[in-house]
Amino acid sequence: MRSLHRGPRLGPSAHRDHRGATRGLALDLGSSRTRVWVPGHGVLPDPDVHGAPGADGPSGTGAGHGRPVRRGRIVDPDSCGRMLGRIADTALGADRTGTVIVLSHPVLTGPRHRAAARELLAALGPSTVIALDSARAAAASAGPRDGGPLLVVDIGAGLTEATLLVDDRVRDARQAETGLGDLDPAGPPTAVVHAVLEMVLDMWQQDRHGAVLGALRKGPLLTGGGAARPDITDRIAARLGTPVRLADDPATAVVRGAGMVLSSVLRQAATVALPTGRAG
Helix, strand or coil: EEEECCCCCCHHHHHHHCCCCEEEEEEEEECCEEEEEEECCCCCCCCCCCCCCCCCCCCCCCCCCCCCCCCCCCCCCHHHHHHHHHHHHHHHHCCCCCCCEEEEEEECCHHHHHHHHHHHHHHHCCCCEEEEHHHHHHHHHHHCCCCCCCEEEECCCEEEEEEEEEECCCEEEEECCCHHCCCCCCCHHHHHHHHHHHHHHHHHHHHHHHHHHHHHCCCCCCCCCHHHHHHHHHHHHHHHHCCCCCCCCCCHHHHHHHHHHHHHHHHHHHHHCCCCCCCC
């Protein structure tokens, strides 16, 4: 289990003057599939599962064998680059001038994965690449909140993460390399539920300010494919002794949150581009 304390805010590129940016897309590189969000279209239908060797089916619960991304890491850069190229060609066209790509990634993804992802995306020719961790993306998709502590539990195909957000900053996070793809379809989801409980308990024991307890009282926000399974969510709520909140369409919550950041960037760019006066 990996852990993190006091993560950074959203990268400075998200607050720059993106003058000239008019188009873009948001990406969530997952172990079972890549989610894509495009302004005006929303979430695109599974752009990389059709015809991809070893790709998972519609359930999205496979282990992702043969996929270029596994357990939150790019394991086949060449294949990943080709996949991203197809996505960019479809969503942005050949001319990438004035485009922005927002990439969501697991909170505890290492620097090697982040660097590889940025390199692959830069090769596509966008004007800007913005990185956003999945916990804050999921929180954004859930709508406005009071800024107090929020516990986000993301249950994916190959990873499960628990992240404590305070004032939109990552205060603490845990990651387990256990996901839906590791479960026996005929048995109970014990491994995933145990991973969530272990991570939350560990964060609680390390918390000196009561933020975890405050977040638990409000109810953790569950996202990822696992949040669509009552056999998982009911067990987590019972074991934690608190109600849980489910993200709307949890399998796409992260990419939709990344899309909201993209929309904000494009609106900001449009506002900056407006003339300050009228012609006489």
